[in-house]
Amino acid sequence: MGEAIVVGITDAAVARRAVDWAAQRARERRRPLELVTVVGGAVGAVGEDSVLAAALEEARERVEHEASRIAADGLVVRTRVERGNPVAKLVDASADAALLVIGSDYPGQGSRAARGAHGLRIAAGAHCPVVVVPDADAAGRSGVVVGVDGSPVSEKAVAFAAAEADRLGEPLIAVAVWTPLEAPRNMGSYPAEYLENMEKLTAEALALSLAGLGSRYPDLEIVRKVERGYPSQIINGLAGSARLTVVGSHGRGALARFLLGSISQEVLGRLATVTAVVR
Incomplete structure (x- = not known):
């Protein structure tokens, strides 16, 4: 198990809650923080290259923005952009992590919709503890x-x-x-x-x-x-x-x-x- 706290970043609003939770813990535990975003869905179709390049660039901008937003008080922040299956990539990233943090768009008690399968698969397959942050104010x-x-x-x-x-x-x-x-x-x-x-x-x-x-x-x-x-x-x-x-x-x-x-x-x-x- 590694030293870094890894956070899975998406374009969902709850990603900011996940990053903030992980950054606070990283500061208090004096651990490095790694922000990972994964671009999935590529199948090799004709004309896909330009779409994929744009998606990767958008992902880089997103993760760099989050890194610059939380970089303070000596917090070491690294970023990574991956291509592939998001579940598999985050499970792989957990192998060298002290903790994996992901967000959930589930808004908490009172909601009828249950959490989707991706988060459950990540939590089940990870090699380290996984923290799931809901889209709700605690x-x-x-x-x-x-x-x-x-x-x-x-x-x-x-x-x-x-x-x-x-x-x-x-x-x-x-x-x-x-x-x-x-x-x-x-x-x-x-x-x-x-x-x-x-x-x-x-x-x-x-x-x-x-x-x-x-x-x-x-x-x-x-x-x-x-x-x-x-x-x-x-x-x-x-x-x-x-x-x-x-x-x-x-x-x-x-x-x-x-x-x-x-x-x-x-x-x-x-x-x-x-x-x-x-x-």
Whole structure:
């Protein structure tokens, strides 16, 4: 994993939000920032050369404009213009990055349209953590929400979220969600003992996942939440008032690396705030 924070730039308005988020983090972490824009769609048709040349020139102007807009306070900014498939090129760029930041034109809670497939594929296939910035104002929001399920990738998500919460001076809101088995129709209500044990086991797993954070980040406020329900709904409910949300990707192996776990995909599909996907 490299040192640079890479930002995917498009002509969408949300690109500026993504650049601003990444630039702020790069300054605070003292990391270089690389702005990447990709011109795709070329198929080699007759007469395409002039169109492609104009598109590349426009892309260079766009990325250079963004670089000059944020260059300040000693921030090192590099730019790159690529040709090809935008998903593949950004996934490739993530191989040498500390973090990949992309924008989403999804305007947040209340919108009926779910996030498109390109962003999900980038988040699933990237070699480093991916931050997705929605086209919504997060002013006045507080807290870093992290979904915890006790898996190895969840541990990485907790570590990422704790570092971000400490950096931002925000509380870490760690949420573990338990979902009871679907009760048979002839069963009636759940046994009280079963529900109590499910909640207890989830609380214990959450405590174990958070062990050691207090000593590493002595000033970090940690809010523990054990909720009954469906994970993505609970996480997005909390994310609606949060500054950042962190989830883990459960991709495994050459093929599965390009697939998000269902919970991560559902969280990104209804993007409630700036959201990081950690693998």
